[in-house]
Each structure stands twice: as C-alpha cells, then as structure tokens.
Amino acid sequence: MTEALLAAELDVARAAGFKRAQISFLIGNDRAEKAYAKAGFTFADEKRTADIETAMGVPGIWRFAREL
Numbered sequence: 274m275t276e277a278l279l280a281a282e283l284d285v286a287r288a289a290g291f292k293r294a295q296i297s298f299l300i301g302n303d304r305a306e307k308a309y310a311k312a313g314f315t316f317a318d319e320k321r322t323a324d325i326e327t328a329m330g331v332p333g334i335w336r337f338a339r340e341l
Contacts, residue, residue: 279312287341295338299331306335314339 286294296314298305300321314337321333 275308276311279308283312283341292341293338294341295336297334297336299329300333300335301331306337309337312339 283294294314295317296309298309300319317336317338319333319335325331325333
C-alpha cells in the first residue's frame with residue numbers, strides 16, 4: 274500500500290511539472306527509510322539539534338530526495 278501511495282503522489286507531482294521530490298522524517302524511523310529508499314529516494318541531508326531530541330526523543334531529521 275505504501276508503494277502505491279508514493280507512486281501515485283510522485284505521478285501527481287510529475288504531472289504538475291515538478292522535477293524533484295523530497296521527504297523528511299525522524300532519524301531512526303527504519304520503516305520510513307526503507308519505504309522511501311525503495312521508491313528511489315536517497316539521503317540528501319540531516320538536521321540534528323538538542324531541541325528536536327528533547328521534543329521528539331530522537332537526534333534529528335533526515336531529508337531524502339529524488340528526481341522525478
């Protein structure tokens with residue numbers, strides 16, 4: 274189901290003329306990382322702050338991106 278949803282949303286973005294997609298998620302969310310990697314996204318950058326760790330209990334956020 275996740276694959277189909279991601280594929281559909283990427284199709285919508287392509288049809289709207291976007292050339293690149295990106296997604297951010299909490300570091301340590303292995304299920305999200307696997308799903309996005311399977312959809313062709315790769316690691317783009319990360320943001321680690323004490324504020325995120327205090328608020329969310331994780332060291333930060335990863336951003337993945339891919340061309341459309």
